[in-house]
Amino acid sequence: MLAFLCIYIASLVVLFVSGFWTIDSFSGKLIHEWTLDNFEQLFSTNDPTYWRITGRTVGIAFAVTLTDAVLAFPFAYYMARIASRRTRALLFVLVLLPLWSSYLVRIYSWTTILSKDGALNWSLNGLGLPDANIAFTNWAMWIVFSYVWLPFMVLPVYAALERIPDSYLEASRDLGAKGFGTFRTVVLPLALPGVVAGSIFTFSLTLGDYITPVLVGGPSSSFIGNVVFNSISTNIAFSAAFATVPVMVMAIYLLIARRLGAFEAL
């Protein structure tokens, strides 16, 4: 077990150290020579390419997290507090199965749905609406990411909502709070750690993904992951340097999440 952990940690260390190395421009081999060139290239003010890619990645990760929170909250609320025992068990399985079924297949399915002759345009035309040409755009990425990671948001929110004792809600009502007042002052604060826990998954998974941009994104939909993946063979040092960016973003995110009490809800 320890040996295993050591390999894993050693790998991470090698990766981050090699971000500060450089490569021989002829042979493409890694040279163990300390330099900040890779980071200068990344954060250069003359060339905003990598800023733009980072911005796009983080921006879509935020949008996806927000969308999933909005979709998941009422669903989890229904599951935890309204549905009967049997409905709840059924909903649980209905959420879990897509979570564990093939991730690639679920993305692929969306490429067929969004394509020109796909199910989306077919339904739109059936309603008398024009085609929605969103295949291979950032919109498509937003939909697909939100779809793929949705179960990761539902489960922790459900767990948080389920743990709120009924007596709290009764107390709130006895003290004169109306339906929405109870929701805002009792339910929401108690469920927030669950939402943040879920957002760790949706945010981190979107941040590190490079398959979805390849399969459903357009020509200007590169994510950090795509650049990292594509430069591995040409410039591994640069690719390692860029790979530290999502890790840093994630570290900041986790620190904030810990403040909000998400770790107890994980």
Next chain:
Amino acid sequence: MERQRTRIALALWAALVVLFLWTPLVIIAVYAFNESNIQSWPISGWSLHWFRVAWHNDDARSAIWLSMKVALLASGIALVLGTMAASAIHRFRFFGRESISFLLILPIALPGIITGMALNSFYVFSGLPFSIWTIVIGHATFCVVVVYNNILARLRRTSPSLIEASMDLGADGWQTFRFVTWPILSTAVVAGGLLAFALSFDEVIVTTFTAGAQTTLPIFILDNLRQGQQLPIVNVVAFVVIVATIIPVTISQRLTRETGLLRRR
């Protein structure tokens, strides 16, 4: 507690979310039975033709076989290491316990591309040639975490007095394990193992970094999707993969009523 109107609205919302989650899966299942090789909706007719073609496709077969082997090995390793780690973390208070329990979450907290790249640079750095074992090590990182979480959740809900009672009644360490601890843990172990298998069978990101020139099933699917080739075969394989992952997940769900990634109290 909620008003009637709110309840109906929430039920409607829940139904829409379920529809959103399941429509793409159903659509893939329908495409698998498409008689045409053109992917348009609605399909032109039903046929089992592509099942036969996929069955005789050597690339698909060898990819499935490799994925099976990798998933078996990775979940096997994960079962051993995950069980040991969970028991150690649960039973003993030792130096560095907190940091180890944090490190164990890293493989799922860090983006897969980081784990993949890290392992890739480690293999290149140490001159390890790519083989089935490099894939297995890559998969074992997150499989261990799944098993570990499942077992730790079970241990936390188990009262320590059961083990104390067994000891008080004169059972030795092995007997306590055999007649008390194992019966409590067994379903969690099986469930964790099945989830680890399903995860490994489906993993693509870490695999692209650790496989070299080998083709697992997800890589086979990804390559074909990228090049837009053999899509009817991909449909069939995708359908089979969905069905094949549904089985272990449903079983493990029945065994634990837990989510694997998230412990419920």
